[in-house]
Amino acid sequence: MGEYLRAVVADFARFWPVYCAIPVAAALIGYVTKLVAIRMMFRPLEFVGVKPFLGWQGIVPKRAARMAGIACDTMTRQLVRPRDVVNRLDPERIAKEIEKPLLAATEEIVRETAARYQPGLWESLPGRVQRLIVHRVQAEAPRMVATVLDAIKRDVDSVFDLKDMVVTSLVKDKELLNRIFLEAGRKEFRFISRSGLYFGAVIGVVQMVVWVLFKIPIIMPLFGLFIGWFTDWLALKMIFHPKRPVRYLGLFEWQGLFLRRRAEVSEAYAELIAREIITPRNVIEAVLRGPLSDKVVALIQRQVDAELAKQTSIAKPLVVLAVGSRRYQEMKVRITEQIMARLPDTMRYIEDYAEDAMDIRNVLVTKMRELDDEEFEGLLRPAFQQDEWILIATGALLGALFGELQVQLVLLLT
Known part of the structure; x- marks a missing residue:
């Protein structure tokens, strides 16, 4: 035994630079496998390779619909609801903010529609009558907008699907979906x-x-496999566990890194959501063009119908006689479509006001402080949990491959 140990010591003394390189190589194996695992979570955005199995797509982009749905469930159930977004808007203030561009759009809509459905009739009307019709519709346009917005606020859940808006935005923009998880878990990924x-x-x-x-x-290769597997597993555990600070061996205290950073994560997460997703423009777009927009169209249609019946009373008999009742109804539909088409651009004028009024960022930060540990963990955990085993298995496989390369180099050098 003594002779064996002397031989080992002599061998180590002779080749100590090679042997001391083993821990260095192991550290690099652990580091590289983590970088690759994180990269594989988010890249590439689309499948690269030969489908269905020979290639790869980032786990988050591949599961975009489900990931977005999970992230959105937490966001819309516990953080912000449709009423929280819409009820902060003042219809009268909005109508006032967009009055000038709305008046210009209204004149264009009335003139274009009248000329489209009865070429020659609009031109044949005296200019005084044309101006009277346009001015009367213009005079009522701001009130019409306020009325429509009031109706939306009274029944917001039927005309504004916040979850659909968020999921649609994230599925359409996978890079944005990646950024949500990367922004929330920026330090966690660095820690890994x-x-x-x-x-x-x-x-x-x-x-x-x-x-x-x-x-x-x-x-x-066995140690390489173990390093790749164990370091992935342990890093993921240390991000989310324990949920409360725990002292180990009386020497140091540890709490899951993500939960320890609640305040910082809340700020970053809320900033990104307010800046990129629940924006005034996206909300307006969702209400006017989303899956429930038919209800909004119906609201506007009824209002346009009432305004045309009232404001064109002088010319209406002439219009109906000239174009027929069916064509007159088509004309009203056309006006509604044009209002719908122009309203998102018109509403740009109120984006600054709406952003301040909705105050989504502060609403989110406040609500995130009220989440319990399980709910807060749900902001980031889905990015790992969905295919966590793939990441760990990939780390283990890469570690084994590096380990085999390592043994060949050691044998070559010794």
């Missing part, structure tokens, strides 16, 4: 990468000792 370096180095010391003692080639 660095942890691979530290944990890999520690395990590498054990690997070096075992190799020096036994020199069995299978040791290297």
Whole structure:
């Protein structure tokens, strides 16, 4: 036994630079496998390779609809509801803010529609009558907008599907979906990468000792596999567990990194959602063009119908006589369509006011402070949980491959 140990010591003394490189290589294995695993979570956005199996698509983009749905469930059930978004808007203030562009759009709509459905009739009307019709519709346009917005607020859940708006935005823009998870977990992903370096180095010391003692080639790939698997598993555990601070060995205290950063995560998450997703423009677009927009169209249609019946009373008999009742109804539909087409651009004038009024960022931050630990964890956990085993298995496989390369180099150098 003594002779064996002397031989081991002599061998180590002779090749110590090669053996001391083993922990360094193990640290690199841990670090690289983490970088690759994180990269594989989010890249590429679309499938690259030969479908269905020979290739890869980032886990989050691949599961975009489900990931967006999970993220949105937390967002819309516990953080912000349609009424929280819409009820802060003042219809009278909005009507006032868009009055000038609305008046210009109204004149264009009336003139274009009248000329479209009865060429020659509109032109044949005296200019005084044309102006009278346009001015009367213009005079009522702001009130019509306020009335429509009031009706939307009274029945907001039937005309504004917040979840559909969020999911549609995230599925359509997978890069934005990635950013939500990356922004919320920015420091967690950095921790995962660095942890691979530290944990890999520690395990590498054990690997070096075992190799020096036994020199069995299978040791290297087995240790590489273990480093890739264990460091991935441990890093993920340390991000989310324990939920409350726990002191270990009386020496240090640890709490899941993501939960420890609640205040910082809340600020970053709310900023991104308010800046990129629940914006005045997206809300307006969702109400006017979303899956429930037919109800909004019906509201506007009824209002346009009432305004035309009232404001064109002088010319209406002439219009109906000239174009027929069916064509007159088509004309009203056309006016409604044009209002719908122009309203999103017109509403740009109220975006600054709407952003201040809705105050989505502060609403989100306030609500996120009220979440319990399980609910807060749900903001980021789905990005890992969905295919967590793939990440760990990938880390293990890459570790084994690096380990095999490592043993070949050690054998070559010794």
